[in-house]
Structure formats: structure tokens, C-alpha cells
Amino acid sequence: MLLSIQSRVISKTVKAVKPVNSLSCILNSNNINSKFVVLNTSLNSKYILNQPLRNYATKIDDNKKQTQDTQKVKKEGIFHKKPKETFKFTDPRVEQMRIDLEKRKVWRDPYEEAKKLGRPIAPKSTMSSKQHIYSLIHRTIGVALCTGFTVISLTYPFLNYQWSSVLQFLSTLSPTTSLIGKIVIGTPLSYYTLTLLKKLIWESTKGFNKNFIRKTDRLTFYASIVLACALAGFL
Numbered sequence: 001m002l003l004s005i006q007s008r009v010i011s012k013t014v015k016a017v018k019p020v021n022s023l024s025c026i027l028n029s030n031n032i033n034s035k036f037v038v039l040n041t042s043l044n045s046k047y048i049l050n051q052p053l054r055n056y057a058t059k060i061d062d063n064k065k066q067t068q069d070t071q072k073v074k075k076e077g078i079f080h081k082k083p084k085e086t087f088k089f090t091d092p093r094v095e096q097m098r099i100d101l102e103k104r105k106v107w108r109d110p111y112e113e114a115k116k117l118g119r120p121i122a123p124k125s126t127m128s129s130k131q132h133i134y135s136l137i138h139r140t141i142g143v144a145l146c147t148g149f150t151v152i153s154l155t156y157p158f159l160n161y162q163w164s165s166v167l168q169f170l171s172t173l174s175p176t177t178s179l180i181g182k183i184v185i186g187t188p189l190s191y192y193t194l195t196l197l198k199k200l201i202w203e204s205t206k207g208f209n210k211n212f213i214r215k216t217d218r219l220t221f222y223a224s225i226v227l228a229c230a231l232a233g234f235l
Helices: 002-016 059-076 092-105 110-117 123-127 131-155 163-171 175-203 210-234
Strands: 037-039 047-049
Touching (some): 131 175, 131 210, 175 210
Antiparallel strands (some): 037 047
């Protein structure tokens, strides 16, 4: 009798303690930063699925979404591309994990990092602020020479230049005006050529430091004036 009663009581308790077949999405407590989902399908078993985190909905919701998608496809035509599925993360821990993963992948702006660290945004500009003026002069001279030679070469076949009259006009000028004109024309040309040589020296990276940059910039500027004056005196 006692054995029969015990067997009945144990069978009832076992039926009452049977695991529920409802899906509950929980995180793996051992590894929070992992991309895996732990599905607790029963009280005694856990399965780790190798798939990204998503919000698991019921069968009714899935059926509703499928019907809506089919209606949209029928209305919009055959060649309509089905939009990609977007899943919302309901668990705050999952959302935080997603944000952390995005922060690792997102490219950080170097200007923002420089501001946070208190560093100059462009070290070259602070290192050689005066030298940028020389660089600007070099570039403007190059653009002016390029445009001037291009215009002259393109218009030369269509226009009849009287070079003899131009030479006669130049010969009538006084020595001082001709000398000043030669210096004005020769300074940009000499500065441009010396700057090219200076940059070739920079490319060798011998003695390349702040003082070297400043000295070479000043030297090229003054040397171009001296070279222009020398050429104007000899020519």
C-alpha cells in the first residue's frame, strides 16, 4: 500500500515539475561580450546558437509580418527588392553590448582625439606657421607661370605678335626701369627653382628638424632675390 501511494505522489509531482516549452532569450553569463544567444528551451537544457542577437517574437507576430510582406510585394511588383530585416533589441544588456561593439568598429576622428588630448590639430602649422607663407608664394608662382605659358602657347598661332616692336619698346626704357623689371620677373622664377631644390634636399631627410626647415626657407627666399638681381645685372 505504501509503495503504491508513493508511486502515485511521485508521478504527480513529476508531471507538475515538467519543463515548460517556452523560449526565453537570455545572455550567456560567462561571456557577456560574445555574439551568441543562449536559448533556455527547458529547465534542464541550454543550447548555444551561432547566430546574431535578435528579438524573438511569437508565431502569431511572425505570421502577421509574413502576410504584410507578401501584400507589399504583390502591390509593388515583381522586380521590387525585399527590404532587409531590421531587428530591435529589447534587452538593455543586449543593447549595451551592441553599442560597445559599434564603438570598437567606428573610426575615431583624429581631430576629436587631438582636442581631447590637448594637442594641436595640425602640428605642421604650429611648427612652421611662417613657412606656410613661403609655401603659398611658391604655389601661386607655379599657378601664374603655368597659366601664363598656357595662354601664350594657345593664342600664339591665332595672333600676329610684332616682336620687333616689343624689343624696340624695351630698348627705349631707362636702365633703372629695365633693371627693376628684370628683377621683378626673375625673382619668382629663381624662387620657384630654388624651392624645388630645397624640397629635394628635404626628401633626403638629412638633418631634418625645425631649425633646418626655418633656415632653409629663409635661405631660399633671400637667395632668390640675390639670384634675380645677379641675373638682371648680367643680362
